[in-house]
Amino acid sequence: MKIYGVLGYPVKHSLSPSMHNAAFKALKIDAEYRFFEVAPSDLNKFFDALMEKGICGLNVTVPYKERVISFLSSLSEEAKLIGAVNTIKISGKGLEGFNTDGEGFLKHLKEDLKFDPAGKNIAVIGAGGAAKAVSVYLSRRRPARISIYDVDIQKAKNLVHHLKENFSIPKINAAESVEGLDIRHCELLINATPVGMKESDPCIVNEGLITDKILVYDLIYNPKETKLLKLAREKGARVSNGLGMLLYQGMVSFEIWTGRKAPKAVMQDALRV
Numbered sequence: 001m002k003i004y005g006v007l008g009y010p011v012k013h014s015l016s017p018s019m020h021n022a023a024f025k026a027l028k029i030d031a032e033y034r035f036f037e038v039a040p041s042d043l044n045k046f047f048d049a050l051m052e053k054g055i056c057g058l059n060v061t062v063p064y065k066e067r068v069i070s071f072l073s074s075l076s077e078e079a080k081l082i083g084a085v086n087t088i089k090i091s092g093k094g095l096e097g098f099n100t101d102g103e104g105f106l107k108h109l110k111e112d113l114k115f116d117p118a119g120k121n122i123a124v125i126g127a128g129g130a131a132k133a134v135s136v137y138l139s140r141r142r143p144a145r146i147s148i149y150d151v152d153i154q155k156a157k158n159l160v161h162h163l164k165e166n167f168s169i170p171k172i173n174a175a176e177s178v179e180g181l182d183i184r185h186c187e188l189l190i191n192a193t194p195v196g197m198k199e200s201d202p203c204i205v206n207e208g209l210i211t212d213k214i215l216v217y218d219l220i221y222n223p224k225e226t227k228l229l230k231l232a233r234e235k236g237a238r239v240s241n242g243l244g245m246l247l248y249q250g251m252v253s254f255e256i257w258t259g260r261k262a263p264k265a266v267m268q269d270a271l272r273v
């Protein structure tokens with residue numbers, strides 16, 4: 001039996017085991033997907049024993065998406081551009097690192113939400129790992145403008161600099177505040193911060209900034225409706241939480257590991273918890 005799993009700390013909240021185990025079962029693949037909750041002080045030991053444990057593939061989540069790179073034999077072009085890995089394939093070729101977050105986001109956006117970023121004005125809140133993955137994939141689609149805001153303005157500036165170096169985007173800037181994102185003139189607003197996960201979190205944007213012309217995409221999927229999504233829905237905007245991104249990034253990882261087409265309906269059903 002082949003073993004796969006999700007590496008993180010903490011990780012027990014992850015929905016990935018349900019999704020991948022349902023897919024293995026549906027395709028009659030003799031494999032099991034487990035939780036690997038590994039404390040930072042045990043990470044070296046975990047990678048030393050990886051082969052012996054018979055692990056063939058991993059998803060990687062917080063806080064290891066960047067740290068795992070030092071253990072890998074090679075990186076995909078996307079993982080290099082994003083600077084983070086969320087999928088590892090372990091084979092005779094060694095440990096290969098991929099990043100499927102951005103691809104998962106874009107597939108959900110285009111295939112299910114029928115939104116093409118080409119020529120659009122886009123605002124991104126947050127400039128961490130997820131924002132980087134998402135904005136690299138958006139940049140490939142030639143949007144008209146990308147504005148990025150992060151509480152740490154230097155992080156937003158670094159991401160803007162990185163995108164400018166690698167893509168040709170007519171307008172791109174790091175905003176000094178949420179207001180500076182000019183959301184009222186955007187077609188897509190993305191929340192790529194953890195703000196909204198906790199009941200006590202505020203709505204990350206002021207009410208007046210959301211119009212019914214915008215698609216509001218919150219990468220958070222637990223809770224299913226953050227305060228931002230509730231406000232946007234009430235304003236008549238189109239909304240999406242992060243479950244679609246989770247599904248598609250998982251499908252891409254599954255295909256990298258198994259070489260088989262991921263069973264979308266089965267994996268989607270497993271996420272309906």
Ligand code: NAP
Binds near residue numbers: 127155221247
């Ligand atoms: P991260 O690396 O910690 O990045 C979050 C960024 O947001 C940090 O730079 C943080 O700054 C910034 N931030 C925090 N509060 C802010 C505020 N009020 N305004 C502006 N910026 C703020 O986290 P991540 O890995 O990118 O994940 C971000 C979110 O995406 C999480 O909720 C995660 O669960 C979700 N996610 C979803 C999927 C999916 O498949 N749906 C995949 C990946 C991630 P500081 O570091 O200074 O606090």
